[in-house]
Amino acid sequence: MLAKLARYFATPGQLRQSGVLGMNQRNLRCIGSYNPRKLFPLVDDKLQTKLLAEDYQLAIPRLLAVIRSQMDVKRFERFLPSGQGFAIKPAKGSGGKGILIILETRGDYYRKASGQWVSRQKVERHLSNLISGLYSLGGNPDVAIIETLIENAPEFNDFTYKGVPDIRIIVYRGYPVMAMMRLSTQASDGKANLHQGAIGVGIDLASGHAVQAVQHDRPVKEHPDTGKNLNELKISDWRSMLLLASRCYDMTGLGYLGADLVLDARQGALLLELNARPGLAIQLANTAGLNPRLEALDQWTRRIKGPEQPSEDRVAAAQQLFARDTPEISVCVDQPHHVE
Known part of the structure; x- marks a missing residue:
């Protein structure tokens, strides 16, 4: 992580001095200290997370079906609203792998978020591969979760390409410490996945305004497909997002987690999933290190009585x-320092 940041922003020494949290430090200081391993299944299994969120009355996309066997695969459409879209996700997937977003169905054909039409046979093959463990952690057998689609909030229409943006909020000891919105692009196939080419936009915790944007770890000012100025991005229902993320700490007991949320046009803030080992690229999008914020919260909590x-x-x-x-x-520094 430090090497990637150094390549575009500063030397490793400058990054450490600036408070950038590295992978090893994250594992020891945050995950090792505040995330008991016995709690990991609550977030590593998305089905468990959804059921737990229902118990805690946290807002989530409605669960339509759980596909557990090849027999379920052959009749998956019986669980779905006729003609409408849906989202397929592996319960134990990671990094956005195995997620299939269908916007529309016509007979035996399904339109993906990218606009491409695929046959029923391809959807069945995707489900079959998913439950066989192709996308799961460790390659173990999995189950497919089918959810209702998110309706993109109109305020984000020009900031994303054929997909719904999501918001990653890092929560430390119950406090939101850093946030980033992920915007889908044509390169990311309409998915809000940074590794596949989505844009990460740092978000000011106080206002919900954009701070800075990056794509493929490089700063960008405009969306490559829509031409929209990314500095104009602002999340209107921002406090609801922060409250939902903060409550995930109470729900799971994990002291360091990444909460992935969306803003639905009709339902407002919804929880998509949680991550007990959130990545560190969020620092790039915010041009700020996590360490000073973690230290500030450690000091803050020591002053709280009761x-x-x-x-x-x-x-x-x-x-x-x-x-x-x-x-x-x-x-961020004015002149990039390239490091071998």
Whole structure:
């Protein structure tokens, strides 16, 4: 991670001085200290996460079906609303692998988020491969989750290409510490996946405004497919997003997690999934290191007396501490230093 950041922004020494959190430090300081391994199945299995979120009355996309066997694969359409779209996800997948978004059905043909039409046979093959473990962690047998589609909020229509953007919020000890919106592109096949070419936009915790945007780890100013100025992006229902992310700490007991959310046009903020080992590219999108924020929260929590703060107070504290108009060390430098 440090090498990737250094390639475009600064030398490794400058990055450490600027407070960039590296992979080893994340594993030891955050995951090892605050994420008991016995709790990992709550987030590694998306089906468990959905069922747990229902118990905690957290807003999530409606579950249409769970495909567990080849017999279920052959009759998967029986579980779906006629003619409507749906999303297929592996319960134990990672990195966006195995997710298939269908916007429309016509007979035995299905239109993907990219606009491409695929046959029923291809959808069945995808489901069959999924439950066989092709996309799961460790290649173990899996189950397919079929959910209702998210209806993109109109405010994001020009910021994304044939897909719904999602928001990754890092939560530390119950406090939101950093956020990023991921925008789909033609290169990412309409998926909000950074590894496949989606855009990461850093978001100011206080206001919900865009801070900076990157694609393939390089700064960008406009969406490559729509031409929209990414600096104009603002999330209107931002506080609801932060509250939902903060409550995921209460639900799981994980002290360091990544909450992936969406803003639905009709239902508002919804929880998609959780990650007990969230990646670190979010620092690139925000041009800021995570370490100063983690240290600030450690100091903040030491001053709190009595019972643990509720999610509303944790969100208010985070917005006050990490507003972008307050001084903060940036990892971006004027002249890139290329490191071999």
